[in-house]
Amino acid sequence: MSTIRDVAKEAGASVSAVSEVLHGNGSTNIRVGAVTRKRILNAASSLGYTPNQIARSLVTRKNGVIGLVFPYSSAFTDRNPFCTQVMTGVFEEVVRRKYNLMLHTAIGDDWDSINQTSLLDRRVDGLLLVIPRHESPVIKQCIKQRFPYVAIASQPSSTEEFVVNADDYRGGYIAAEHLLSLGHTKIMHLRGDPEVETSSPREKGFLDALKNAGIDSASAQVYDSGFDRRNGFLAMSEILAGPSSEHPTAIFAANDLCAEGVLHACKDAGVDVPGDISLVGYDDTWFAAMTRPSLTSIHMPIYEMAVLAAQMLIARIEGEPVLEHQPVLPIHITIRESCGAPPTQNRYSTPKESASCPV
Amino acid sequence: MSTIRDVAKEAGASVSAVSEVLHGNGSTNIRVGAVTRKRILNAASSLGYTPNQIARSLVTRKNGVIGLVFPYSSAFTDRNPFCTQVMTGVFEEVVRRKYNLMLHTAIGDDWDSINQTSLLDRRVDGLLLVIPRHESPVIKQCIKQRFPYVAIASQPSSTEEFVVNADDYRGGYIAAEHLLSLGHTKIMHLRGDPEVETSSPREKGFLDALKNAGIDSASAQVYDSGFDRRNGFLAMSEILAGPSSEHPTAIFAANDLCAEGVLHACKDAGVDVPGDISLVGYDDTWFAAMTRPSLTSIHMPIYEMAVLAAQMLIARIEGEPVLEHQPVLPIHITIRESCGAPPTQNRYSTPKESASCPV
DNA sequence: TGAGTTTGATAAAACGTTCTATCATGATTG
DNA sequence: CAATCATGATAGAACGTTTTATCAAACTCA
Numbered sequence: 001m002s003t004i005r006d007v008a009k010e011a012g013a014s015v016s017a018v019s020e021v022l023h024g025n026g027s028t029n030i031r032v033g034a035v036t037r038k039r040i041l042n043a044a045s046s047l048g049y050t051p052n053q054i055a056r057s058l059v060t061r062k063n064g065v066i067g068l069v070f071p072y073s074s075a076f077t078d079r080n081p082f083c084t085q086v087m088t089g090v091f092e093e094v095v096r097r098k099y100n101l102m103l104h105t106a107i108g109d110d111w112d113s114i115n116q117t118s119l120l121d122r123r124v125d126g127l128l129l130v131i132p133r134h135e136s137p138v139i140k141q142c143i144k145q146r147f148p149y150v151a152i153a154s155q156p157s158s159t160e161e162f163v164v165n166a167d168d169y170r171g172g173y174i175a176a177e178h179l180l181s182l183g184h185t186k187i188m189h190l191r192g193d194p195e196v197e198t199s200s201p202r203e204k205g206f207l208d209a210l211k212n213a214g215i216d217s218a219s220a221q222v223y224d225s226g227f228d229r230r231n232g233f234l235a236m237s238e239i240l241a242g243p244s245s246e247h248p249t250a251i252f253a254a255n256d257l258c259a260e261g262v263l264h265a266c267k268d269a270g271v272d273v274p275g276d277i278s279l280v281g282y283d284d285t286w287f288a289a290m291t292r293p294s295l296t297s298i299h300m301p302i303y304e305m306a307v308l309a310a311q312m313l314i315a316r317i318e319g320e321p322v323l324e325h326q327p328v329l330p331i332h333i334t335i336r337e338s339c340g341a342p343p344t345q346n347r348y349s350t351p352k353e354s355a356s357c358p359v
Numbered sequence: 360m361s362t363i364r365d366v367a368k369e370a371g372a373s374v375s376a377v378s379e380v381l382h383g384n385g386s387t388n389i390r391v392g393a394v395t396r397k398r399i400l401n402a403a404s405s406l407g408y409t410p411n412q413i414a415r416s417l418v419t420r421k422n423g424v425i426g427l428v429f430p431y432s433s434a435f436t437d438r439n440p441f442c443t444q445v446m447t448g449v450f451e452e453v454v455r456r457k458y459n460l461m462l463h464t465a466i467g468d469d470w471d472s473i474n475q476t477s478l479l480d481r482r483v484d485g486l487l488l489v490i491p492r493h494e495s496p497v498i499k500q501c502i503k504q505r506f507p508y509v510a511i512a513s514q515p516s517s518t519e520e521f522v523v524n525a526d527d528y529r530g531g532y533i534a535a536e537h538l539l540s541l542g543h544t545k546i547m548h549l550r551g552d553p554e555v556e557t558s559s560p561r562e563k564g565f566l567d568a569l570k571n572a573g574i575d576s577a578s579a580q581v582y583d584s585g586f587d588r589r590n591g592f593l594a595m596s597e598i599l600a601g602p603s604s605e606h607p608t609a610i611f612a613a614n615d616l617c618a619e620g621v622l623h624a625c626k627d628a629g630v631d632v633p634g635d636i637s638l639v640g641y642d643d644t645w646f647a648a649m650t651r652p653s654l655t656s657i658h659m660p661i662y663e664m665a666v667l668a669a670q671m672l673i674a675r676i677e678g679e680p681v682l683e684h685q686p687v688l689p690i691h692i693t694i695r696e697s698c699g700a701p702p703t704q705n706r707y708s709t710p711k712e713s714a715s716c717p718v
Numbered sequence: 719t720g721a722g723t724t725t726g727a728t729a730a731a732a733c734g735t736t737c738t739a740t741c742a743t744g745a746t747t748g
Numbered sequence: 749c750a751a752t753c754a755t756g757a758t759a760g761a762a763c764g765t766t767t768t769a770t771c772a773a774a775c776t777c778a
Contacts, residue, residue: 001481003764014728019766028767031726053480054422055764057413059733065461065482078447079645084437091462100482101462102424103450121412122360122734123424123459229649260649267651286438290588290619292626292651362734373758378736387737390756414734418763481764 002047011036011043018044023051065100066313067124069138071131072105079228080257081285082302086130086152089306097314099125120147126313128152134197148316150309155197156326162316163326164309168198171298171331172205175252175280178296178333180213184250184278184342187215190225190235190262192254199254202282206252227254232261240269249342250278256288259295263338274340284334293337301329361406370395370402377403382410424459425672426483428497430490431464438587439616440644441661445489445511448665456673458484479506485672487511493556507675509668514556515685521675522685523668527557530657530690531564534611534639537655537692539572542700543609543637546574549584549594549621551613558613561641565611586613591620599628608701609637615647618654622697633699643693652696660688 004022008015013036020030021040032040043049057063068090070083078084094101102124120127120141126148132139135157142149143160151163172189179187189206192199203222211217225235232253239247253259259281266273273279273293281288281297288295308327315322363381367374372395379389380399391399402408416422427449429442437443453460461483479486479500485507491498494516501508502519510522531548538546548565551558562581570576584594591612598606612618618640625632632638632652640647640656647654667686674681 005764015765016728016730016767017726023766029769030728030767031724033726036726050480052417052764053482054413054416055733056766057733058411058417058735058764059766061733063413078440078443081437084443088437091464095464103460103462105450105454121409123412291649364734374735375737375758375760376756382736388739389737389758390754392756395756411734414763415736416763417734417765418736420763 001052002049004049004051006047007040007043007049010047011039013040022049023056061122063100063123063125064098065102065124066094066126066128066310066317067102067104068128069104069130069132071133080255081287082255082283082300083130085285085302086306089303090128090310093307093310093314097310099314120145125317126150128309128313129154131196131198133195148313150313150316152305152309153198155200159325161325162312162322164305164312164329165198165326166300166302166305166329167331168201169205169208171282171300172202172207172252173209174205174331174333175202175282175298176206176209176213178335178339179250179252179278179280180209180215182250182278182339182341185215186248186342187250187252188239188248189222189252190232190254190258191222192225192227192258194224196227221248225254225258227258229257229261229264232258232263233265234261236262236265237269240265240271248277250280250339252280253282255283256281256285256291256295256297259297259338260287260291263291263293263295274338276343278339278342280333280339288334288336291338296336296339297334299332299334301331305329360411361408363408363410365406366399366402366408369406370398372399381408382415420481422459422482422484423457424461424483425453425485425487425669425676426461426463427487428463428489428491430492439614440646441614441642441659442489444644444661445665448662449487449669452666452669452673456669458673484676485509487668487672488513490555490557492554507672509672509675511664511668512557514559518684520684521671521681523664523671523688524557524685525659525661525664525688526690527560528564528567530641530659531561531566531611532568533564533690533692534561534641534657535565535568535572537694537698538609538611538637538639539568539574541609541637541698544574544701545607546609546611547598547607548581548611549591549613549617550581551584551586551617553583555586580607584613584617586617588616588620588623591617591622592624593620595621595624596628599624599630607636609639609698611639612641614642615640615644615650615654615656617641618656618697619646619650622650622652622654633697635702637698637701639692639698647693648695650697655695655698656693658691658693660690664688 004015004018008018011018016030017032017036018040020028021032021037022044024030068087091101127142129136129138129149129151131153132151134155139149139151139161149162151161153165154163156163176187187210189203191203207217223235223239225231236251251262253262259279262279263273266277271277279295281295282300283302284297284299285302288297308329312322363374363377367377370377375389376391376395377399379387380391380396381403383389427446450460486501488495488497488508488510490512491510493514498508498510498520508521510520512524513522515522535546546569548562550562566576582594582598584590610621612621618638621638622632625636630636638654640654641659642661643656643658644661647656667688671681
């Protein structure tokens, strides 16, 4: 590996000149004449010189790397299109701005684990935190050390924090609104995990919409499922195992994956979607279009959130002003096949015996 | 940010001693007594010292970072569970070995793009290449520079190369075998992209199985679809638009995503799977279990391949011996709902008019 | 003509580590 | 008792860059 010194020697120029010509942006007072410049360029290419970024980073205190931290949780895996979509958005923006992306998982949202695996030992210029826990120690540390970070989908505990959100309240609201407009009154919400912060505003929006429609809260049940298929399947199986008179006519699921589990449970029980029960998913990832029936789903602008978060972070890193610390992106509903009017009477016959959960 | 010098001063010890106590492994001849050691530890924690990895890397010529390079192609996106599964496998192994993971996309498999975005400027200790093109310039450069790399799913052009593969020939073979055993003779293979190397052994295995069963190659058609849903949908729609007497009774699709497109096209055309047509997918990612009907699929040990590749790479980096340069992992078939016996006669009625492609 | 300015260039001090020499001191040994 | 060895410690040279400070020559212009 040839160094900048080798190039300098080969070109008969000084190290400073080589540095300026090869990587400089003209902001220093180092001036290089046209002939020397050409000699340097030639020498560099003939030696096959590639700069050592580590050495550059050491002096410039800038790495051109940002870290992406996913929570380590069963709900956030490679099986959840939410995660992969966040990653894609972040990655594309990062590449666009000529940064590199370093991946990390926060085991138990543990600051120390991040520190130990050395994300914060000045190897990254900033951190992107996906769904950090409320009052996360990682965020606290970042604030304390004045380390650039931006959170994605998290309830900020102060106006100082940098966090990109979707309008989850409205997401819950329009989910209910849609089902109400189809005539449903017995609507159940599978909430996901109460530990995940974004669940609460959704639930609130959902309940508010029902209240505004004059539905008493007794018929608006909220069920703590998790976020994955299995959770949806188990929750729905349990619901369907109860007396059929008490079954909801519509389900608002925690996300698309969970909704697929619901779909599966319905199929196993001989319950038709949307004939007997209507179903609304959340996230509206590519996956929502693939189920049978395809899912009507609340569209979260996941990609856009990821891109915006990356933009904000890079702006912070580069010292550009960040106008909005806590942007909230709009949400809408994507209508597909899984919703219809509630059944008039004589719903499905007898449920089958419970089947085993797939996967 | 406090440096090692600050700690040394605070502890009244030398920089060398601090270095040894805080990061050393006892391999140097620097010895530190118990009392000094304690003082150093105290000083470090009271100053909140975190080592600067960049500076360490500069001298040790080791970063603790490995780079993961995905091909930039429509077939390899966040929508393809294959990719996300590779990532998960790699990530988990990398974390296990206390490395960090840096992400990169090779735009057009272009060495320069990788170089430019600075993956190879000594920021990573090695490279993991997912499905590199045949005779990829990236691999050539790695070999030339003696830079540690391991490829995942690629036909090696020499025995020197490091590459982890699944037994794709056998994958194609058992796909055909399974369909043959069910009684099918008119089997069609959607090959994916001939540019992707792993397609060829699969095709060969597939054709060999048919040949061994005494099926003439005329009835074994191979169709160049791509690897995504849309491709599968379009290919199958086209096939179904032809005279129904010529329709195959079974399809061996390029991967699960493509198979789902096939499923969709069949549904639109009123063709029942597996009643009228049997369908075998490839990869057997989580996604294969989610379609309706669920997909019988050739199981690629994607996760295991990724883990093994990461292990091999880290072994190379750490100078451990790598016993097998080109391991080939076994493959099996996972039976689900999408295959059955060929229809006896009177197949489906008339196909519907072609519907628009979803997504 | 001489003071100032522009142009082209360089040496050398950082940056925060690791690690090779090197040096005391005191203990052990023949 | 001298020679050797073990222990505890340090100074300072790398690592490969950037960048500040400095300089000499060649212009400009009143």
